[in-house]
Amino acid sequence: MTDTLVIGAGLAGLTAARALQRAGRHVRVLDAAEHPGGRLHTHTDDGFTYDAGFQVLFTAYPAVRRHLNLHALDLIALPPGAELRRGAHAEVLGDPIRDRAALTRTVLARSVPLADKLRVAHLAADLRRGPAHALLRGPDERTDAFLRARGFSDRALDAFFRPFFGGIFLNRELTTSARLFRYYFRMLMDGQAAIPRRGMREIPRQLARGLHVMCRVQVHSLHPHAGGVTVLTNAGDLEARNVIVAADPPEIARLTRERVHLGSVPATYLYYAAPDAPTAQPRLILNTAPGLINNAHWTSHALPGRAPGGQHLLTVTVLGHPDLHDDALDAGVREELRGWYGPGVHAWRTLRVERLAHAQYPQPPEYAATLPGHGTALPGVLIASEVTSMSSIQGAMESGEKAAAILLNDAAGMSRPRGA
Ligand SMILES: Cc1cc2nc3c(=O)[nH]c(=O)nc-3n(C[C@H](O)[C@H](O)[C@H](O)COP(=O)(O)OP(=O)(O)OC[C@H]3O[C@@H](n4cnc5c(N)ncnc54)[C@H](O)[C@@H]3O)c2cc1C
Missing domain, CATH: 3.50.50.60 (FAD/NAD(P)-binding domain)
Structure with a gap:
């Protein structure tokens, strides 16, 4: 037996x-x-390799360190920071410590006020103290309330925290536990956000x-x-x-x-094949404007080999909007992408619209x-x-x-x- x-x-x-x-x-x-x-799970489809939903591995997770051979996973770290996008306007918010090349652009980025950038530095210093797991204890509240209590402005919430941590929690409203926010923030500081070259x-x-x-x-x-x-x-x-x-x-x-x-938190992902990429951006792209798209990622820019020769792969995350039919969702996302990148978007092929009914549970x-x-x-x-x-x-x-x-x-x- x-x-x-x-x-x-x-x-x-x-x-x-x-x-x-x-x-x-x-x-x-x-x-x-x-x-x-x-x-x-990872799909392979017509020469494209894409994960079922946009997921990353935090290499600082203690259980990951105990059980996985990270070297053998052939991980590619995502560049720290993100591109903040509002229609055709884009700027880079980098990590001033890990990404010196983006320092000037980060300081000059206007989507997030300078005072908020300094608040991020203070928050980072506070969250670095003590063992990471202790951050899962202590007082709890909604993440947005925690950030407001730390003095962060609405502009910082809308331009960075909502799309970035919303993409992690699959909850742009940031009603998720602040303990989890603090723990994930620490994980991002202690290690890398990485993806195996050949898929999750x-x-x-x-x-x-x-x-x-x-x-x-x-x-x-x-x-x-x-x-x-x-x-x-x-x-x-x-x-x-x-x-x-x-x-x-x-x-x-x-x-x-x-x-x-x-309970279940759903999420929807759209994957596009583009013959011509309008940008070489490998960072995560955060949509700072209201709309369907929460975040997007030129997966084949960050992870070479994920698209066949002469093609590029874009992964788009949509949170909410369960009532929109696949075709209407695709049309709406394309319209937003046209606002970002221009009319060339019409030549892109939709590889898949993927709806995950239970992506996470509410926290x-x-x-x-x-x-x-x-x-x-x-x-x-x-x-x-x-x-x-x-x-x-x-x-x-x-x-x-x-x-x-x-x-x-x-x-x-x-x-x-x-x-x-
Ligand atoms: C889109 C998305 C994005 C995410 N992003 C991140 C991220 O960036 N970072 C992060 O740390 N986590 C992320 N997560 C969460 C993470 O993936 C999950 O928490 C984790 O994979 C859950 O693992 P599990 O083993 O508990 O459950 P599952 O992965 O759901 O495994 C359950 C298994 O049970 C099998 N099963 C179910 N019923 C039966 C049955 N009756 N008989 C036999 N088999 C059965 C299923 O087929 C499945 O293989 C994300 C999840 C999703 C979906």
Whole structure:
């Protein structure tokens, strides 16, 4: 009999399985999808390689450092800072410490007042103190309220914080917990925001190496009994002493009947093939004006090889607007891009409109007090998922570690604080 069946080959499930296998346990991982990785997936389409949604890996995440060989991922760091765009007008807001070449442009950038640039420097100094995980504790409030209390102007919020951190939280209103804002800000200072050259799928691929992962196996239900748990799947019944449910939160709720589903934050991504690129900008582009586009990225400028010869790849993030039909969304985004780059946009090809219904879960102030634990009412069944910590790569991986630590009775692993 298998010691542990892990349901879900996302980052949480794969991390749990690796920790258990390393400790000598016999583990199998099941996933309903065609490939492991869950929300970290990369499409290859007509010579283009693009991730399912715009995601980046913060190399400072502690769980990432414990479990991934970053060198083998062949990471490309995104240039620090961003291009702030309002229609045809664009300026660069760089990181004055890491990006000396952009220093003058950054000081002169008018979208963000000088006083706010100095406030960013003070904030950075404050958030550098102490261990990063301590930033997930302490007083909590909405991120926009926290920034206003630090004196930031509406112009700074609209031109930088909303599109930049809105793109991370998938919430431009910045109603997300300020604790998370402070933690991610620190992660950006302590490491790089990077993407594997060949796609985000390289991360789960690395974790899955050496594991017994069975794809296209959909788990229907779990039935604990005296000797373990029977798992009913489309590929037949399986037996295990323990089960770790590492599915997405709505599916964890269905399989375990625990109240783990905290809601879903959707996001939509559009990918364009451009025969002529109107810019060589490899930085993240933030839309500082109201509109459909939150941010955009010339993926093939930052990550050579993502587009076939003579072509370029643009990834656009849209937050909200669930009622717009794909064609209307595409037309609206193209209209905004025409305002940025001119009439040449009409020659671009839309590769895909991708709607992700559960990209993250909502994380309002004090959300951590409502997080579920790893245990369930079903004997022998544990949970590993972002939903026990934070909706991020760190959150998923640390949850997998912790579920494994519980089964291994590893006191140090069980008591590691969130975010550490
Ligand atoms: C667009 C987007 C942008 C993001 N940006 C970032 C970012 O920049 N930085 C960051 O740190 N995080 C980011 N995240 C969040 C991060 O990707 C997730 O928090 C993390 O991948 C969740 O991992 P997980 O293992 O908990 O769940 P999942 O990745 O959802 O894995 C669950 C797995 O379970 C499988 N499954 C579900 N039900 C069943 C069943 N019944 N039987 C068998 N298998 C099942 C699914 O197929 C899936 O493979 C982003 C997410 C998205 C979607």
